Amino acid sequence: MGNLLLTRKHNLPISWAFDLARLGFEAWMVVGLRTAKLAMGGPAAMLEAQRMVAEKTAAMLEGQAAAGMAVATGSSKAALARKAIAPYRRRVKENRRRLTRKL
Secondary structure, rough: OOOOOHHHHHHOOHHHHHHHHHHHHHHHHHHHHHHHHHHHHHHHHHHHHHHHHHHHHHHHHHHHHHHHHHHHOOHHHHHHHHHHHHHHHHHHHHHHHHHHOOO
């Protein structure tokens, strides 16, 4: 079983791996910043909670539509994955910038 891990081939380009790692790190930052903002309470926390739910819904719908178009046009698996994740990446990056700008 241990040898299976050593011999398994991965088709994941290194740039894609770094992009996913950066997305994970930035998402972690956004979760922490939003948690702090929500913990403070008040109107700003309520607005942030509403924004968070609306953004997640919009990103999911946009990602599904992009993935559907990629499948319909015969895109590769890698292109499909990038297109499906792109809305999340964009929103996470924007939220990190917005939430750290006010520190």
